[in-house]
Amino acid sequence: MPRRWLLHTVLIAASLVMVVPFVWQILTSLKTLSDATSVPPSLLPQGQWANYGRVFELLPFGTQFLNTALMALARTLGQVLFCSMAAYAFARLRFPFKKALFGVILSVLMVPPQLFIIPQYQIMSDLGWLNSLQALIVPGLFSAFGVFLLRQFFLSLPVELEEAARLDGAGPLRIYWSIVLPLARPGLVALAVLTLLWSWNDLFWPLVVNNDPGKMTLSAGLASLQGQFQTDYPVLMAGSLLASLPVIAVFVFLQRQFIQGIAQTGLKG
Amino acid sequence: MTGCSGSNDDKAADPNEKVTLTYGVWDQNQKTAMQELAAAFTRTHPAITVDVQLTPWEGYWTKLKAAVTGGAAPDVFWMNGPNFQLYASNKVIAPNPEQVDSSVYPKALVDLYTFEGKQYGLPKDMDTVGVWYNKKLFDAKKVAYPKDGWTWADFQNAAAGLTDAKAGVYGTAAELTSFQEYQYNTIAQAGGYVISPDGKKSGYDDPKTIQGLKFWTDLLDKKQSPDLKTMTDTVPLQLFESGKIAMYWGGSWDVPEFTQNEYTKDKVDVAPLPKGEKQATIIHGVSNEVGARSKHPRQAWEFVKYLGSKEAAEILGRTGPIPAYDGTQQAWVSKYPGLKLQTFIDEVNYAVPFPVSKNTAAWNEAELTHLTKAWNGQQPVSQASAELAAAMNDLLAKE
Amino acid sequence: MARHKERMTEALWAYAFIAPTALGLGLFYLWPVLQTAYFSFTEWGAFGGHEWSGVDNYVRLASDPELGRALLNTFTYTALGLLSIPLAIVFAALLNRRMRGVGVYRTIFFLPYVTMPVAVAMVWRWLYNGDYGLINYLLSLVGVDGPNWIADPGTALYALVVIGIWSSIGYNMIILLAGMQSIPAEYYEAAALDGAGPVRQFLRITVPLLSPTAFFVSVISVIGSLQLFDLVFVIAGSGASARANPAFPRLQTVVQLFYDRAFVTNDRGYAAAIVMLLLLIIVVLTAVQFRLQRRWVHYA
Numbered sequence: 001m002p003r004r005w006l007l008h009t010v011l012i013a014a015s016l017v018m019v020v021p022f023v024w025q026i027l028t029s030l031k032t033l034s035d036a037t038s039v040p041p042s043l044l045p046q047g048q049w050a051n052y053g054r055v056f057e058l059l060p061f062g063t064q065f066l067n068t069a070l071m072a073l074a075r076t077l078g079q080v081l082f083c084s085m086a087a088y089a090f091a092r093l094r095f096p097f098k099k100a101l102f103g104v105i106l107s108v109l110m111v112p113p114q115l116f117i118i119p120q121y122q123i124m125s126d127l128g129w130l131n132s133l134q135a136l137i138v139p140g141l142f143s144a145f146g147v148f149l150l151r152q153f154f155l156s157l158p159v160e161l162e163e164a165a166r167l168d169g170a171g172p173l174r175i176y177w178s179i180v181l182p183l184a185r186p187g188l189v190a191l192a193v194l195t196l197l198w199s200w201n202d203l204f205w206p207l208v209v210n211n212d213p214g215k216m217t218l219s220a221g222l223a224s225l226q227g228q229f230q231t232d233y234p235v236l237m238a239g240s241l242l243a244s245l246p247v248i249a250v251f252v253f254l255q256r257q258f259i260q261g262i263a264q265t266g267l268k269g
Numbered sequence: 270m271t272g273c274s275g276s277n278d279d280k281a282a283d284p285n286e287k288v289t290l291t292y293g294v295w296d297q298n299q300k301t302a303m304q305e306l307a308a309a310f311t312r313t314h315p316a317i318t319v320d321v322q323l324t325p326w327e328g329y330w331t332k333l334k335a336a337v338t339g340g341a342a343p344d345v346f347w348m349n350g351p352n353f354q355l356y357a358s359n360k361v362i363a364p365n366p367e368q369v370d371s372s373v374y375p376k377a378l379v380d381l382y383t384f385e386g387k388q389y390g391l392p393k394d395m396d397t398v399g400v401w402y403n404k405k406l407f408d409a410k411k412v413a414y415p416k417d418g419w420t421w422a423d424f425q426n427a428a429a430g431l432t433d434a435k436a437g438v439y440g441t442a443a444e445l446t447s448f449q450e451y452q453y454n455t456i457a458q459a460g461g462y463v464i465s466p467d468g469k470k471s472g473y474d475d476p477k478t479i480q481g482l483k484f485w486t487d488l489l490d491k492k493q494s495p496d497l498k499t500m501t502d503t504v505p506l507q508l509f510e511s512g513k514i515a516m517y518w519g520g521s522w523d524v525p526e527f528t529q530n531e532y533t534k535d536k537v538d539v540a541p542l543p544k545g546e547k548q549a550t551i552i553h554g555v556s557n558e559v560g561a562r563s564k565h566p567r568q569a570w571e572f573v574k575y576l577g578s579k580e581a582a583e584i585l586g587r588t589g590p591i592p593a594y595d596g597t598q599q600a601w602v603s604k605y606p607g608l609k610l611q612t613f614i615d616e617v618n619y620a621v622p623f624p625v626s627k628n629t630a631a632w633n634e635a636e637l638t639h640l641t642k643a644w645n646g647q648q649p650v651s652q653a654s655a656e657l658a659a660a661m662n663d664l665l666a667k668e
Numbered sequence: 669m670a671r672h673k674e675r676m677t678e679a680l681w682a683y684a685f686i687a688p689t690a691l692g693l694g695l696f697y698l699w700p701v702l703q704t705a706y707f708s709f710t711e712w713g714a715f716g717g718h719e720w721s722g723v724d725n726y727v728r729l730a731s732d733p734e735l736g737r738a739l740l741n742t743f744t745y746t747a748l749g750l751l752s753i754p755l756a757i758v759f760a761a762l763l764n765r766r767m768r769g770v771g772v773y774r775t776i777f778f779l780p781y782v783t784m785p786v787a788v789a790m791v792w793r794w795l796y797n798g799d800y801g802l803i804n805y806l807l808s809l810v811g812v813d814g815p816n817w818i819a820d821p822g823t824a825l826y827a828l829v830v831i832g833i834w835s836s837i838g839y840n841m842i843i844l845l846a847g848m849q850s851i852p853a854e855y856y857e858a859a860a861l862d863g864a865g866p867v868r869q870f871l872r873i874t875v876p877l878l879s880p881t882a883f884f885v886s887v888i889s890v891i892g893s894l895q896l897f898d899l900v901f902v903i904a905g906s907g908a909s910a911r912a913n914p915a916f917p918r919l920q921t922v923v924q925l926f927y928d929r930a931f932v933t934n935d936r937g938y939a940a941a942i943v944m945l946l947l948l949i950i951v952v953l954t955a956v957q958f959r960l961q962r963r964w965v966h967y968a
Contacts, residue, residue, distance in 0.1 A: 011769075018780060018838075019776060019779075021788075022791070024791070025794075028794060036800060037800045038800075040808075085685040088685060089685035089686050104698070108693055111701055112894070114926055118700075118940055123695070138696075139692075139697075144697070147689060172681040200784065201783075204927070208931055211331050212325070222786050232510075233797075236790050236794070237791065237794065243787055244784040248779065251779075258782065259842050263842055338716035498914060499798055630933065634907075641913075641914055641916070
């Protein structure tokens with residue numbers, strides 16, 4: 001029994017380290033600047049809810065929330081659709097240059113994303129897409145990682161059902177749509193959850209293509225709040241809490257899927 | 270709006286052609302005033318309407334650069350000192366097609382927007398720098414409020430008297446990042462210079478310039494300013510707004526900030542910058558420029574002339590920053606009778622221009638890279654300044 | 669004949685399925701890689717336009733002190749960030765059992781990973797504040813006068829490493845936990861019959877059998893750390909004024925320098941050369957890891 005106590009002591013101590021930053025963030029977000037910078041710190045806030053109002057004054061928060069949500073949803077839908085289509089072809093169909101094409105896709109996976117950014121920015125600029133929603137979305141509709149992940153997943157599925165359907169005369173489209181996709185649901189959910197998470201939190205690309213606050217995502221907007229002249233920490237804490245809360249909420253809700261998604265990509269990698 | 274340039278030439282001859290000009294600005298607070306100006310202009314020029322396009326400061330220059338590159342820049346847009354020569358030397362803004370009387374604007378601003386002898390656009394507004402001070406902290410330490418004509422010694426005495434290490438209060442903050450509000454002023458007051466008038470040589474190895482920098486490093490050494498690390502963690506503006514700093518060097522543009530902030534709104538006033546070897550403040554102002562590839566250069570110039578007029582300045586002064594047109598500043602001054610805003614206007618008499626060259630941004634980075642070492646005490650200020658001069662001279666040679 | 673036709677149809681379907689991805693990846697990913705490689709040999713004007721400048725940018729890479737420091741910082745961060753893996757293994761082992769509250773602990777550990785990095789960096793910047801931060805307040809209770817963590821050249825990079833470990837440990841733990849759960853229970857049963865205690869079982873069975881997963885995690889961790897940007901962007905800023913932080917030379921990373929050159933000073937040719945170097949580093953380090961794995965990774 002004492003061993004069990006020891007175990008919980010260690011785990012609770014570690015959990016505190018993980019949680020205290022969040023608690024301090026919430027407490028600070030409810031203090032005035034003078035309160036937050038008093039020494040020693042006042043531990044309990046006085047309910048300075050006005051800080052949350054300040055966030056909405058400094059940023060078009062509602063618009064940025066919408067931009068972020070639309071970007072994340074569009075990218076997720078696009079990747080789940082396009083990647084599952086390609087993955088199905090690579091996992092099940094026979095065609096010339098299959099290995100070579102797959103190799104090319106894998107090679108994209110190996111390249112650090114910063115290598116794409118300058119030309120992608122040029123393309124957006126040439127299309128007149130800087131500061132637009134499509135700039136946030138379009139390049140993110142495609143993913144080499146997604147193709148790879150789903151192909152591995154499809155390969156692990158039994159082929160019997162598909163073969164039966166083929167004998168019944170079903171074509172590849174039917175098989176993909178009504179047999180493979182329903183079977184592959186856990187894999188699709190894993191990809192969707194990861195894409196949603198990464199898109200919501202993405203900073204570099206949104207920061208570069210959209211500098212008009214009305215077209216920014218939350219991460220870029222939040223980063224722009226904190227400049228050399230702005231370290232109003234209570235307001236920054238309120239803003240950072242508001243920006244990260246939606247994904248945290250989704251995570252708490254879909255915990256199992258998140259964790260399975262991560263574990264799967266990890267193991268199959 | 271036709272896409273064909275051939276028909277454009279023909280139409281340009283028609284004075285009644287309906288034209289829409291685009292006008293690029295960056296300040297949300299001034300958007301209404303700009304729209305008011307645009308509407309007033311259309312009343313006297315019925316054929317021309319103006320579409321005000323706001324791009325906030327954070328993205329203004331990136332977006333403008335991309336637009337200029339793609340040939341889609343606004344017809345008329347705001348310009349600032351550090352960027353001006355870059356745009357003029359790359360011929361993406363147009364020099365004025367006719368001579369106008371520029372004696373109605375502060376000379377330093379006219380010079381700022383002159384390149385290779387040609388004048389570009391017309392000044393819109395101006396800003397100078399003053400010492401914002403926290404009356405409550407002065408009262409607590411029984412230090413007399415700053416007076417007009419006070420000197421470096423007076424300032425240093427006040428800083429010493431106001432500093433209270435126990436309470437975590439500093440007399441002032443030797444901020445490093447904003448040269449316009451800090452170093453450039455004391456450099457000029459010490460009789461030094463940042464860049465030679467021909468824009469070819471750095472002034473950072475001049476003993477008087479170094480004197481102007483030492484003004485700040487001395488305050489740091491005496492701990493009458495938070496050290497650089499503290500100012501990195503919490504910037505001076507926030508320290509001032511939480512009563513940790515008694516005297517904050519700031520611009521006339523800080524008026525909305527300090528009159529709206531809960532803490533400062535009933536505690537602060539403003540005094541002129543203290544006098545060193547001489548009196549000096551940096552003056553800067555925005556100008557309105559015509560894009561070189563505007564499809565309606567004639568109408569755009571008409572609009573710029575209107576924006577530079579007395580009538581336009583009076584409209585601007587009611588809401589926005591200090592108008593540049595001589596004698597129109599009263600409306601701005603009387604908006605906040607509780608603050609001695611006349612200070613900022615009086616300072617124009619001895620104001621010195623904002624130092625710039627063709628590629629100002631390049632040596633602005635060098636200023637910070639090198640002077641950080643002096644501010645942080647890693648190097649004596651004379652050494653950091655000499656190394657900065659060498660680096661800056663290299664950069665100027667490449668322009 | 670019919671078979672041939674069937675094969676043709678299948679191939680056509682396959683190409684149709686692949687088409688969107690192939691076009692998208694081609695236009696937005698493959699072509700840009702080639703262009704970036706080309707840009708690294710060009711010099712850019714202030715208002716666009718670029719001209720061939722040969723190997724100038726690469727010569728500049730070799731003599732740029734900022735890049736040298738950024739590389740050193742990035743490598744140090746990457747190396748120290750690997751400490752997250754042994755920590756994650758220990759916590760995964762502690763949680764790899766049936767007991768009350770396992771789910772709660774797992775959620776708590778994982779929370780930082782799903783939190784927006786920009787928000788994480790802001791919170792930590794505040795915790796690290798020299799005068800008003802929680803960390804220095806707690807230290808002052810035991811009589812220690814803490815530094816300005818992220819403005820002091822002596823501590824800034826390590827402060828960054830702590831945030832990195834804090835936010836990645838949950839992710840690593842989840843993958844390692846999955847790896848542990850795939851180790852057959854019989855091994856442990858056999859070891860227990862031989863009288864091995866939990867510590868011995870951990871060292872003799874868990875660690876070796878987990879090594880392929882640990883290897884995977886370390887590869888991912890190194891690649892991710894080499895691309896560190898978000899945290900530094902918020903903590904240190906960018907552009908000229910970021911250089912007013914005395915610790916800036918110890919905070920700047922390769923990708924942040926890339927951002928600065930590509931999108932602040934618009935020196936895109938040089939920026940392209942910087943990321944070409946980054947690509948080379950990632951390829952080399954990954955290859956080295958694959959060679960080294962032979963020494964420590966046991967595939968059952």
